[in-house]
Amino acid sequence: MALTIAEIAAALGTTAHGDTSLIVRRPAEPKDAGPDDLALAMQPAFAAQLTASGARAAIVWADADWQALGLQAAITVPRARLAMAALTQAFDPAPRSTGIHPTAIVPDDCSIGADPSIGPFVVLAPGTVIGARVRLDAHVSIGPGSTLGDDCLLHAGxxxxxxxxxxxxxxxxxxxxxxxxxFSYVTRDLSHEERASQTLGRVPLTPPADATRHRIHSLxxxxxxxxxxxxxxxxxxxxxxxxxxxxxxxxxxxxxxxxxxxxxxxxxxxxxxxxxxxxxxxxxxxxxxxxxxxxxxxxxxxxxxxxxxxxxxxxxxxxxxxxxxxxxxxxxxxxxxxxxxxxxxxxxxxxxxxxxxxxxxxxx
Incomplete structure (x- = not known):
């Protein structure tokens, strides 16, 4: 994915320096960065690696002397981890709508919003409601009476x-x-865990008359x-x-x-x-x-x-x-x-x- 330094700085809401029309194709750690990469050197500790790399552009710390580091362009950020959030979003393109895969099971009474991406072997229960631009990857299943809002992303399985x-x-x-x-069960009489809690463990636990666990369903x-x-x-x-x-x-x-x-x-x-x-x-x-x-x-x-x-x-x-x-x-x-x-x-x-x-x- 190709972006200019100016476009990246705008996505980060911060300042670009030097040749802002320079195009980079991916972010990279300073030691691995080449001419088409954007080196991530947001702390002074990375200065030596950045200088030794082939990077022409980098994201650097707030008061870095980017020209002394041998760069043609730089983006300064005050908070590194916050910059990482916007940067990774910028380089992660939004998926395009792929429609409904022919192997997906989508009953006629399901409500599907605009621009869906419903992958292979997805199974929707009758009456399922799906919002707009929802992406369901392979083998997702959704039970009866469930609803999903807009722009949800459910990965495989x-x-x-x-x-x-x-x-x-x-x-x-x-x-x-x-x-x-x-995980909810009950016994006819007090269970071991209930008796242990009541007696604080001071009384030895003996076998109950009926230890059958009766299942409590989740509604x-x-x-x-x-x-x-x-x-x-x-x-x-x-x-x-x-x-x-x-x-x-x-x-x-x-x-x-x-x-x-x-x-x-x-x-x-x-x-x-x-x-x-x-x-x-x-x-x-x-x-x-x-x-x-x-x-x-x-x-x-x-x-x-x-x-x-x-x-x-x-x-x-x-x-x-x-x-x-x-x-x-x-x-x-x-x-x-x-x-x-x-x-x-x-x-x-x-x-x-x-x-x-x-x-x-x-x-x-």
């Missing part, structure tokens, strides 16, 4: 269950499952707000009666599980392998690091950061930074961590004191 509603511009990566039944579906993105192989389970909900702009990484009945607010980030047990609630702008997990029915407030691998067993107020297992606010976690690191020396000190104290039992 995505599964949408019954009664799910996707807003506009939703992106689902390969093999995402939205609206599967929740509530899932609602995804506008601009939600879900990474590959992630699962969002349907609600039991009311829908599981994910708010506008929330981004979910690969291999994430959101349990049935969860409510997730707007602009959240859930990193890889996060697990939310059923009926949990996240406020707005929550960040959950990789492998963090919440217990069932936990409420996490707005603007909370949950560190990687943290295990959340209690409610979290707004604005907290929590970490550890069980998760604590940062100051409390540091106190606990320091105390744990002192334990070995404390044990050695106690052993030394015991040797110095007379043993009264030995005198008897």
């Amino acid at each position: 995505v599964r949408i269950g019954r009664g799910c509603r996707l807003g506009d511009r939703v992106i689902l990566q390969s093999n995402v499952v939205i609206g599967a039944d929740g 509530g579906g899932v609602i995804l707000g506008d601009d939600v993105e879900v990474g590959a192989n992630s699962c969002i389970d349907a609600g039991t009666i009311r829908p599981t909900q994910v708010g506008r702009g929330t981004k979910i990484d690969d291999l994430v599980l959101v349990g049935h009945n969860c409510i997730i607010g707007a602009d959240n980030i859930l990193c890889g392998q996060v697990a939310m047990a059923g009926s949990g609630t996240l406020g707005d702008r929550v960040v959950m690091g990789g492998r963090a997990a919440t217990n069932n029915r936990i409420i996490v407030g707005n603007d909370v950061v949950v560190a990687a691998a943290a295990n959340v067993y209690g409610h979290v107020p707004d604005g907290q930074f929590i970490m550890g297992s069980p998760a604590l606010d940062m100051p409390s976690h540091r106190v606990r961590d320091k105390a744990l690191r002192r334990l070995p020396q404390m044990m050695r000190d106690i052993a030394a004191l015991q040797k110095r104290v007379p043993n009264d039992d030995a005198k008897d």
